[in-house]
Amino acid sequence: MVTTRSATRVVGNDSTKVMVLKPGSFAPQASTSDEDSEDPDIAPRHVKKRSKKRAGYRAKKKLKRRGRLDLMPTMNLDILFHILSFLSPMDLLNLSRTSKDFRNLLLQRSSASVWKTARLQVDDLPDCPQDMSEPQYANLAFYPHCHDCDRVVRSVLWPLRARYCPRCIGENTLDQWSTASRFPWTVNFNSYDLPHAIIYGTGRPKQLFLKKALDELRAELSKTPADEMVALLREKRTHAAEVMKHAERCQQWLECVASSRKLELDAIRRARQDDIVTRLTEAGYRPELDYVNKFWLEDHLGTSFKEPKPLNQKSWDRMRPDLITALDNVRLRRIEDKVYGPRRQILMDEYKKYLQDPPPADATFDLMPHAVNVAEFDPFRVLIMSPESATITATSFVSAFQQLPDFVSSWRAKIDREFLDLIRSPESQGDSRKQEDADCLQLATATFIVESGSDRRLLMYPEVLSWPGFFAPAPVTLFDEVYLLQVKQFECRMWSAVRHLPRISIFEGTAAVIQAASLDPKTTRREHMDELDARFACGKCSTPGSKVVMTWDMAVMHSYRLHRDLQPEEIKWTMIEGEELGNVKDYEKEAKPSVKADAIVYCALCQHHVRDARSLTFIQNHLAEIHGIPSNEAEQGTHYIPDRNSTSVISMVVDSDGKVSNHADHRLVPSYSSGIELLYWKSHLV
Numbered sequence: 001m002v003t004t005r006s007a008t009r010v011v012g013n014d015s016t017k018v019m020v021l022k023p024g025s026f027a028p029q030a031s032t033s034d035e036d037s038e039d040p041d042i043a044p045r046h047v048k049k050r051s052k053k054r055a056g057y058r059a060k061k062k063l064k065r066r067g068r069l070d071l072m073p074t075m076n077l078d079i080l081f082h083i084l085s086f087l088s089p090m091d092l093l094n095l096s097r098t099s100k101d102f103r104n105l106l107l108q109r110s111s112a113s114v115w116k117t118a119r120l121q122v123d124d125l126p127d128c129p130q131d132m133s134e135p136q137y138a139n140l141a142f143y144p145h146c147h148d149c150d151r152v153v154r155s156v157l158w159p160l161r162a163r164y165c166p167r168c169i170g171e172n173t174l175d176q177w178s179t180a181s182r183f184p185w186t187v188n189f190n191s192y193d194l195p196h197a198i199i200y201g202t203g204r205p206k207q208l209f210l211k212k213a214l215d216e217l218r219a220e221l222s223k224t225p226a227d228e229m230v231a232l233l234r235e236k237r238t239h240a241a242e243v244m245k246h247a248e249r250c251q252q253w254l255e256c257v258a259s260s261r262k263l264e265l266d267a268i269r270r271a272r273q274d275d276i277v278t279r280l281t282e283a284g285y286r287p288e289l290d291y292v293n294k295f296w297l298e299d300h301l302g303t304s305f306k307e308p309k310p311l312n313q314k315s316w317d318r319m320r321p322d323l324i325t326a327l328d329n330v331r332l333r334r335i336e337d338k339v340y341g342p343r344r345q346i347l348m349d350e351y352k353k354y355l356q357d358p359p360p361a362d363a364t365f366d367l368m369p370h371a372v373n374v375a376e377f378d379p380f381r382v383l384i385m386s387p388e389s390a391t392i393t394a395t396s397f398v399s400a401f402q403q404l405p406d407f408v409s410s411w412r413a414k415i416d417r418e419f420l421d422l423i424r425s426p427e428s429q430g431d432s433r434k435q436e437d438a439d440c441l442q443l444a445t446a447t448f449i450v451e452s453g454s455d456r457r458l459l460m461y462p463e464v465l466s467w468p469g470f471f472a473p474a475p476v477t478l479f480d481e482v483y484l485l486q487v488k489q490f491e492c493r494m495w496s497a498v499r500h501l502p503r504i505s506i507f508e509g510t511a512a513v514i515q516a517a518s519l520d521p522k523t524t525r526r527e528h529m530d531e532l533d534a535r536f537a538c539g540k541c542s543t544p545g546s547k548v549v550m551t552w553d554m555a556v557m558h559s560y561r562l563h564r565d566l567q568p569e570e571i572k573w574t575m576i577e578g579e580e581l582g583n584v585k586d587y588e589k590e591a592k593p594s595v596k597a598d599a600i601v602y603c604a605l606c607q608h609h610v611r612d613a614r615s616l617t618f619i620q621n622h623l624a625e626i627h628g629i630p631s632n633e634a635e636q637g638t639h640y641i642p643d644r645n646s647t648s649v650i651s652m653v654v655d656s657d658g659k660v661s662n663h664a665d666h667r668l669v670p671s672y673s674s675g676i677e678l679l680y681w682k683s684h685l686v
Contacts, residue, residue: 073101080105085117089138092118096135107135124256126249129242132161141250148172156254158247159195160210169199174214176207193236195243265308273297275311279320285327291334300326329481335388336482341489343384343392344375348490350397354404355607356626367462368609369411370471372490377407415465416441418497423448423504444529445521447510447556452502458560460526460553463643466610469500492611509559509568513552516573529553535584537654539572549576549584549660550651558651580654587652587660601640603627613643 072080084092084106092115096106105111115134119125128137140161146153148168156163164172176196194213199206217236224232276297280289289297298305304319348371355368374380379400383392420441440446446461452469459467471494473487487493511521517534529552536555537547540563550558555573563571576584595601595616602613605627614622619640620631629639636642652660 073099073105081111081114084114087118088121088142089115089118090142093135093138093143124253126246126253129246131239131243136161156250157197157208158250158254159197159244160208160213161195161243162210169208172211173197173208174211176209193233193240195240195247197247268308268310269306272307272309272311273305276301276305276316279311279316280323280327283324285324285331288327288330288334291338292330296330333481333485336485339388340384341485344371344486344489346392346394347371347375347380347384347397350394350401354401355609355612356605357607359607366608367412367465368408368607369495370490370492370610372471372486372492372494373411373610374404374407375490376494377404377411379403379407415495415497419465419504422497422502423506442525443521444514444524444526444552445506445510446526447507449505449507449560450502451504452500458507458557460556465495466613467502469502470497471495471610495610507556507560509563509571510556512568512571513555513559513573516575517552518575534575535581537574537576539574540566540570545656547574547576547580547654548651549580549654554651576654580658583658583660584652584654595636595642600643601636602643604637604639604641616640 084095087095092106096103106114112134115138116128119128119134119138125141128134132140140156140163143163144152144154145163146165146168147162148171149165151165151168153163153165160173162172194209194217197208199208220232221229273294277289280286300323301319304315309315351371351374375384377400380397383396383400386392441461446464448459448461448464450457450459450464450467450469455469457467471492473491473493493499513536514521514524514529516536517529517532519528519532532552534552535549536552537549538555538558541548541558559568559571597615597617599616600613601616601619602608603619603622605623606612620634623629623634623639624631627639634640654660
C-alpha cells in the first residue's frame with residue numbers, strides 16, 4: 001500500500017493524518033502551503049533552545065541523511081513514471097526489489113506502461129506474449145538467475161518460459177522418452193503438441209517439457225466434457241505453435257544481442273590493447289614491440305591485456321613496472337639478435353679470411369682462438385657493441401685485425417694458466433713454479449689424461465686445449481635467451497677451463513719413450529722429438545721374430561691405449577737404428593696408408609685454431625671450396641694434417657729378415673681411429 005507525499009498532512013506538532021490511496025489510483029497534486037511541505041526528514045524542526053550549562057559548550061548538530069530514495073514512491077506519479085520511463089527493464093526489476101513500496105507500485109497493472117516503455121527501448125526485442133505480464137517477461141529476458149535456486153544461468157529456455165540451472169532442469173522438466181510425458185491413447189494429443197525445448201549435449205538431443213504444464217493439461221483434460229475435447233486440444237496446439245514461434249524469435253534476438261555484445265567487447269579490448277601499445281610506443285619501446293609481436297604482450301599480461309575494459313591510469317600504473325622490466329630484457333635480446341648479431345657475422349666472415357692467410361712473420365702461434373673469443377677482444381667488442389645508429393662494415397674491422405696478434409698472445413697465456421690450474425698441486429702456487437709449469441707445457445712429456453664423467457682420453461699439448469669440454473656447447477639447461485642467440489650463431493662457447501672441471505693428470509708413460517731415445521724427459525721438447533724422427537719398438541707387443549714399430553707420438557698413444565695398466569718400465573721401448581730404420585722409413589713413403597673418411601684432421605693451409613679439427617670429408621670440401629684444391633688432389637701433410645690424438649697413425653711390423661709390413665697384418669696391434677662424433681658430440685657431453 002503506497003502512501004503519497006501529497007496525501008500527508010501535519011496536524012499540530014506531534015500528530016499526522018495519512019490519506020491512503022487505493023491501488024491503481026493517482027495521488028492528488030501536492031499543496032504549496034507551508035503546512036503541507038513539512039516532512040519529518042527534510043523539513044526544519046522547531047526545537048526549544050537549551051541553556052548553556054558551561055562555557056565552551058557546543059550543541060551537537062544532528063547530521064541530515066541525504067540521498068535516500070524510500071520517499072520516491074510518495075511523489076507525484078506522473079513525475080515518477082516520467083523518471084522511470086528512462087530506465088531499462090533490468091533497472092525496473094532491481095528497483096521493484098528494493099522495497100515493498102516500489103514493489104507494490106511497479107507490479108500493479110496500472111504500471112504496465114512503464115514496463116512497456118522500458119521494453120521498447122531494447123532494440124528488436126519481440127513483444128510481450130499475451131500469456132505473460134510485462135514484469136514476468138522482463139524477468140525472463142533479463143534476470144540471469146535460475147527461477148528455482150537463483151543460481152546464475154545465462155541460457156533461457158524460451159519455449160518453457162523459464163531459466164533453469166542443470167540441477168533444476170531435471171526437477172522441473174520431463175524428457176520426451178519419459179512415460180510421465182505421454183498421454184493415454186484415447187486422447188488424440190501427445191507431448192509434441194506442447195511447448196518444448198531441445199537441449200544439445202553429449203549423446204542424443206533432449207526434448208524437454210515443463211512438468212507443471214503437463215500436470216495442468218492433464219487436470220484440465222480430466223474436467224473437459226468429451227464433446228469439447230477436440231476444441232480444447234485444437235486450442236492447445238494453436239497456443240503451443242504460437243509459443244514456439246515466439247520462442248524462436250526470442251532466441252534469434254538473444255543470439256543477435258550476444259553477437260553485438262561480443263563485437264562491442266572486442267572493440268573495447270582492441271581499444272585497450274591499442275592504448276597499451278600507444279603508451280609503450282611513447283615510452284620508446286616500439287622496436288621491441290615490433291620484435292616480439294602482439295602475442296608476447298598477450299602472454300606476458302594475460303587477462304590484463306584482453307580485459308574488456310578501457311585502460312585507466314590506475315590499471316596502467318599497476319601493470320607498467322613489470323611490463324617495462326620485461327621489455328628491457330626484450331631490448332637486450334633484440335639488440336643481440338638484430339644489431340650485435342649481424343656485426344658478429346661480419347667478424348666471423350672476416351676472421352675466416354684472416355685464418356686462410358699465412359700467419360704474420362713475427363707470430364708463433366700453435367693454436368688460434370675461436371671467433372667467439374675474438375669477438376670479446378677489446379677492439380672487436382667496441383665495434384660490435386657500438387651504438388645502434390652506427391654503421392659497421394667489414395672495413396671497420398681492419399684496424400682491429402692489425403692488433404689481433406697481441407691479443408692472441410695474451411689469450412694463449414691466459415688459457416695456459418687456466419689449464420695449469422687444473423693439474424697443479426696445492427703446494428705449487430708460487431710465481432716461480434707457475435713459470436716452470438708454463439715451460440713444462442713445451443716439453444714432449446706434456447701429455448695428459450683428461451677425464452670428465454664417462455669420457456677418458458689421452459691428449460698432447462697444445463691439442464689438449466682443443467678438448468671439446470672447454471668450448472663446445474653443452475645441452476641447454478638455462479633459459480638465457482641472449483646466451484642461446486650467441487651459441488646458435490657461433491656454434492661454440494668461449495674457452496673456459498672451469499666449465500666442466502675435468503680431472504687432468506700427466507701421463508707418465510711418455511717419459512719411457514723419450515728415455516728410449518737416450519734423452520732427458522725434463523728438458524726434451526716436442527720439436528726435439530720431431531726433429532729426431534726416430535722409430536720405436538714396443539717391447540710388450542714385439543716377439544723375438546718380429547718388432548712392432550711406430551713413431552714417438554704413436555708410441556705414447558700405444559702405451560696409453562694398450563698398456564695403461566702396466567708400469568712404464570714394464571714396456572721397455574727400444575729405438576731401432578741402422579738398416580731397420582731405413583727399411584721402415586722407405587716402407588712409410590711407399591705405403592702411404594689412406595686416412596679414413598671419418599678421421600679427424602685439420603687444414604694445413606689455414607692457421608690452426610680452436611675447433612678447426614673436423615672429419616676428413618669436411619676438410620676436403622673446405623679445401624675444394626676455399627682453396628680450390630679438388631678432393632682427389634688433396635695430400636696428407638701438404639693440404640691437411642691428421643690430429644695426432646684421434647687419427648690412425650701407421651704402425652709397422654719388422655720381422656727378423658728386416659721385412660716391413662703394415663700393422664693390419666698383425667692381430668696384436670689394433671687400429672686407433674676415433675670418429676668425429678665421438679670426439680666432439682658424444683663422450684664429452686656428460
